[in-house]
Amino acid sequence: MSPTFDHGGNVFGMARQLGTQAAGIADFSASINPLGLSPLVKQAITSALDSLVHYPDASHQELKQALADYHGVSPASIAVANGSTELIYRLPALLPGRRALIVSPAFSEYRHALDQHQWESRAFILKAEDGFALDVDTLAQALDEGYDALYLCNPGNPSGLLYPPETMEHVYRLCRAAGIFLVLDEAFMDFCEDASAKQLVATGDNAVVLRSMTKFFAIPGLRLGYAIANEALSERLDAVGGPWSVNTLALAAGVAAIHDTGYNRQTIEYVRQERSNLVERLSRLPMLTVYPSDVNFLLVEITNGMSAAELRERLLPSLLLIRDCSNFVGLTPQFFRIAVRTREENGRLLECLENILE
Numbered sequence: 001m002s003p004t005f006d007h008g009g010n011v012f013g014m015a016r017q018l019g020t021q022a023a024g025i026a027d028f029s030a031s032i033n034p035l036g037l038s039p040l041v042k043q044a045i046t047s048a049l050d051s052l053v054h055y056p057d058a059s060h061q062e063l064k065q066a067l068a069d070y071h072g073v074s075p076a077s078i079a080v081a082n083g084s085t086e087l088i089y090r091l092p093a094l095l096p097g098r099r100a101l102i103v104s105p106a107f108s109e110y111r112h113a114l115d116q117h118q119w120e121s122r123a124f125i126l127k128a129e130d131g132f133a134l135d136v137d138t139l140a141q142a143l144d145e146g147y148d149a150l151y152l153c154n155p156g157n158p159s160g161l162l163y164p165p166e167t168m169e170h171v172y173r174l175c176r177a178a179g180i181f182l183v184l185d186e187a188f189m190d191f192c193e194d195a196s197a198k199q200l201v202a203t204g205d206n207a208v209v210l211r212s213m214t215k216f217f218a219i220p221g222l223r224l225g226y227a228i229a230n231e232a233l234s235e236r237l238d239a240v241g242g243p244w245s246v247n248t249l250a251l252a253a254g255v256a257a258i259h260d261t262g263y264n265r266q267t268i269e270y271v272r273q274e275r276s277n278l279v280e281r282l283s284r285l286p287m288l289t290v291y292p293s294d295v296n297f298l299l300v301e302i303t304n305g306m307s308a309a310e311l312r313e314r315l316l317p318s319l320l321l322i323r324d325c326s327n328f329v330g331l332t333p334q335f336f337r338i339a340v341r342t343r344e345e346n347g348r349l350l351e352c353l354e355n356i357l358e
């Protein structure tokens, strides 16, 4: 039996269900850069095709060097994998202890990976009425109950909220003092790179930063992610993946992506503009509460009693797919998440939402 996954982005399954092509669906359920592949990444993938007759560079040297230069850390403090999900699954076996606290609502794979390794996990729930703010003193009290690891995503997913560097430094020091390992997921940090805690953890002995290349660089189908940690942990994270764990096309794409500063700037500007347009139009609908976001998605709550599941069903005939967030620990059935997509797609979604909700 194949496993079931509770995520957005299931366009192929949805296309089968609707009897249509995946390409025709506007997928707001996975938060992928609406500009699509950078031309330089496409070119790098095409140029690397002939190299498929060889094994990939098992040392991942070129990609690690490019990432190290970009982030100002040592190449030895980087481990690469097929998406950051793979690193999430590699980690629990390498961490000492058995009890984890997960700042929630959060990406469900933290819990699934911990379950696989017989860790016990609990949720530290951020409240919608507080705007999903993180109160470090309350977190400290929860950690006093005795945990070995803390899982935290910054900017938050599904909230989209960025916790500032001072907050993260506070959390890092708190964990350090208490001997708790900090797993800091920065899957969406490319949208606000200056706030990354990468420098803090690169040499520390009690933390790891996880980064995804699939969202910002629009390559979820290729699979590429990396970790920044102290050299000993990075080496072990790499080693558990075995040799050749990242394929030649992904390695080439990663190097081109990190060097494509024009695409990176354009993405940040485009997303900022379109997110602001979306927030402005959505906020005009009185039955929606839109939560503030620093990234390429928005968390929205329906306040007129309709469930996100019903809204999702009603949008499907228009080939618009949103993320019903009711299966996130800590959220009610009224929450949904939408990616910031192209102006045309955002316009179509807004029109349908206005028709359904007004």
Ligand SMILES: Cc1ncc(COP(=O)(O)O)c(C=O)c1O
Pocket (backbone or CB within 6 Å): 082, 083, 084, 085, 086, 107, 153, 157, 185, 187, 211, 212, 213, 214, 215, 220, 223, 224, 225
């Ligand atoms: C918060 C968060 N972390 C990590 C991931 C994993 O991304 P990937 O495995 O594609 O790098 C996701 C994917 O949705 C996510 O939302």
